[in-house]
Amino acid sequence: MTDVLDVALRLLVVFVVFLTFPLLVGQTEHKVMAHMQGRLGPMYAGGFHGWAQLIADGVKFAQKEDVVPAGADRRIFQLAPAVALLPYLLVLLAIPIGPGEGAVGQVLDAGVFFVLAVMGVGVLGSLMAGWASANKFSLLGGLRTAAQLLAYELPMLLTAASVAMAAGTVSLVGILDAFEWWWLPWQITGALVFFIAGLAELQRPPFDMPVADSEIIFGAYTEYTGLRFALFLLAEYAGIVVLCGLTTVLFLGGWHGPWGADGLGWVWTLLKTAVLAFVVIWLRVSYPRLREDQLQKFAWTLLVPLALAQIALTGVVKVVFL
Amino acid sequence: MSTAATAGALAAGTAHRAAESPGFLSPTGVEITFLLVGLVTLGAAVVTVTTRQLVHAALWLVVALGGLAVEYLLLTAEFIAWVQVLIYVGSVVVLLLFGLMLTRAPIGRSPDADSGNRWVAFTVAVAAAAALVWVVVDAFRTTWIDLDGAPSGTTEVTGAGLFQHWVLPFEALSVLLLAALVGAIVLSRKANGDSAPGAKDAAGSGPAAGATRARRDQEGAR
Numbered sequence: 225m226t227d228v229l230d231v232a233l234r235l236l237v238v239f240v241v242f243l244t245f246p247l248l249v250g251q252t253e254h255k256v257m258a259h260m261q262g263r264l265g266p267m268y269a270g271g272f273h274g275w276a277q278l279i280a281d282g283v284k285f286a287q288k289e290d291v292v293p294a295g296a297d298r299r300i301f302q303l304a305p306a307v308a309l310l311p312y313l314l315v316l317l318a319i320p321i322g323p324g325e326g327a328v329g330q331v332l333d334a335g336v337f338f339v340l341a342v343m344g345v346g347v348l349g350s351l352m353a354g355w356a357s358a359n360k361f362s363l364l365g366g367l368r369t370a371a372q373l374l375a376y377e378l379p380m381l382l383t384a385a386s387v388a389m390a391a392g393t394v395s396l397v398g399i400l401d402a403f404e405w406w407w408l409p410w411q412i413t414g415a416l417v418f419f420i421a422g423l424a425e426l427q428r429p430p431f432d433m434p435v436a437d438s439e440i441i442f443g444a445y446t447e448y449t450g451l452r453f454a455l456f457l458l459a460e461y462a463g464i465v466v467l468c469g470l471t472t473v474l475f476l477g478g479w480h481g482p483w484g485a486d487g488l489g490w491v492w493t494l495l496k497t498a499v500l501a502f503v504v505i506w507l508r509v510s511y512p513r514l515r516e517d518q519l520q521k522f523a524w525t526l527l528v529p530l531a532l533a534q535i536a537l538t539g540v541v542k543v544v545f546l
Numbered sequence: 547m548s549t550a551a552t553a554g555a556l557a558a559g560t561a562h563r564a565a566e567s568p569g570f571l572s573p574t575g576v577e578i579t580f581l582l583v584g585l586v587t588l589g590a591a592v593v594t595v596t597t598r599q600l601v602h603a604a605l606w607l608v609v610a611l612g613g614l615a616v617e618y619l620l621l622t623a624e625f626i627a628w629v630q631v632l633i634y635v636g637s638v639v640v641l642l643l644f645g646l647m648l649t650r651a652p653i654g655r656s657p658d659a660d661s662g663n664r665w666v667a668f669t670v671a672v673a674a675a676a677a678l679v680w681v682v683v684d685a686f687r688t689t690w691i692d693l694d695g696a697p698s699g700t701t702e703v704t705g706a707g708l709f710q711h712w713v714l715p716f717e718a719l720s721v722l723l724l725a726a727l728v729g730a731i732v733l734s735r736k737a738n739g740d741s742a743p744g745a746k747d748a749a750g751s752g753p754a755a756g757a758t759r760a761r762r763d764q765e766g767a768r
Contacts, residue, residue, distance in 0.1 A: 344636025
């Protein structure tokens with residue numbers, strides 16, 4: 225009985241995190257972007273500095289009509305938002321937030337592979353949406369999404385493999401247990417490559433040409449309205465939370481911190497994740513969008529060689545010094 | 547009443563014996579799940595090759611490959627399961643969809659999505675399936691995985707097995723993949739070299755451009 229209760233409680237906590245953290249990131253984006261551009265951002269909804277703006281947005285989306293274009297492939301069109309969103313919920317289950325087995329949704333033996341595999345599945349949702357909309361802009365968006373995923377999945381995997389080599393395990397909990405502070409300079413190239421490739425996989429600026437509004441309207445999501453459109457947006461922000469959490473766990477030492485009591489590990493995880501999420505927002509405000517060919521070139525001629533160099537460095541240090 | 551009681555006692559007896567030595571007639575929950583997921587996988591695979599809608603075929607392939615990953619999980623091979631998802635669902639199917647969308651991916655049925663070779667293909671598929679089933683059944687006849695004991699499919703066990711006992715086949719496969727990679731590059735470069743001068747390119751686009759113009763003329767006339 226306690227087992228069932230334990231599992232139910234863990235699932236509930238992960239679900240609540242899944243529903244609230246993306247909204248927090250979204251609200252932060254509203255405010256941070258506004259202040260960086262010399263505006264105030266939302267100020268009215270909820271009273272205090274527009275804190276309830278995204279809740280109001282959610283209510284608005286839920287009230288809108290859910291339109292399916294006449295020429296669309298109805299079932300796949302309707303299924304796509306779920307395929308895009310659910311993988312991130314599953315990934316959140318595997319990210320450890322503190323030390324010990326109590327602070328992770330589910331301890332997985334091959335955690336690194338699980339999170340990368342499931343994150344890759346989420347892109348299928350964009351592809352399905354792009355194809356099923358029966359719209360040329362959507363199809364172009366879907367194509368760009370696929371090309372981008374194929375280019376950036378490889379450096380992400382290679383850098384994650386570098387960390388796994390350093391720790392001698394592919395379990396996320398095991399990697400954190402093996403972490404030492406000097407991994408930070410040792411794996412810094414890998415960390416940058418992983419974070420940049422993750423941004424590209426989430427289609428965040430400056431890698432957002434699959435949804436480039438000035439070229440192809442809103443890419444694969446052009447035809448979506450109402451709640452299904454909101455689900456795609458939620459998937460993007462859940463993706464930010466997952467990417468920042470993963471970068472924290474793999475490269476920044478997760479719950480390890482320079483000082484603090486033993487019970488405060490989760491604070492370190494959340495703090496690092498929040499700082500990374502801020503960087504994601506910052507990049508959106510400060511960098512122009514890359515062109516499609518620049519994006520491919522950047523991945524294949526810079527990120528992949530850097531990731532391979534990181535693996536070589538990891539191997540050399542591991543064999544010679546450890 | 548008494549017969550029912552006897553039947554119940556008998557059933558309890560068999561269940562008890564089954565716990566000692568597993569048998570086919572008293573399946574556990576895991577075995578039933580394995581069978582059901584297998585049926586779903588088989589069904590999805592059959593739909594993949596029979597559907598007339600190209601993109602639907604690719605998406606049913608996702609279901610079939612995902613079902614296989616679940617089967618690996620049920621066989622305690624966690625690492626293999628996630629690699630299956632990563633490589634097949636995450637990369638191969640995305641590549642397939644990419645290719646479909648680049649060439650032609652109409653919504654609805656494609657009347658020409660059929661092949662005259664269907665009976666040959668069917669024969670080859672049945673022969674391959676028969677050979678595989680025969681080999682697997684013959685190799686693992688009465689092997690049972692002990693779910694309560696130490697996990698036998700973890701990353702560590704898989705890695706040790708792959709790089710100690712099976713390292714030669716592994717290396718041979720790597721060389722095969724490398725050969726395929728080099729072959730693909732050679733093929734694509736050759737195609738580029740032929741059309742590089744530009745004369746052929748212009749010749750190739752000539753008739754197409756002409757056809758477009760003719761069609762526009764027709765539509766204008768209408």
